[in-house]
Amino acid sequence: EVQLQASGGGLVQAGGSLRLSCAADGLRLDDYAIGWFRQAPGKEREGVSAIGGSNRRTWYEDSVKGRFSIAIDNTVNTVYLDMSSLRPEDTGVYYCAADVYEPTFPSDPLREDFYRSSFSSWGQGTQVTVSS
Secondary structure, rough: OEEEEEEEEEEEEEOOOEEEEEEOOOOHHEEEEEEEEEEOOOOOOOEEEEEEEOOOOOOEOOHHOOEEEEEEHHHHHHEEEOOOOOOOOHEEEEEEEEEEEOOOOOOOOOOOHHHHOOEEOOOOOOEEEEEE
């Protein structure tokens, strides 16, 4: 059984940094893409970033480019999301999820119509709150 557990959220002032962790159990990260998603109060869940396990290809939502960085540590089977220059609009519950990473993987896996139907094994989420 694939299980993902997100952690590392917290309260931080605007301009601050946080590192989120997604601990994976029951899967080999090289075979999967791991995505980070967030849901702000009253808003739809949106894709933030993703990484392909076998080739480390990365994707970022436009508003986080240059501020967030995603990486894999195979030694501890964990995917990290390093967030810096945080803004109040980054506030939300952050989730990680997995999808099998195949040659047919799309060029934009953060599209809602893709990730909603393809990513699975959603973790429980971790709250990130950025104060102004």
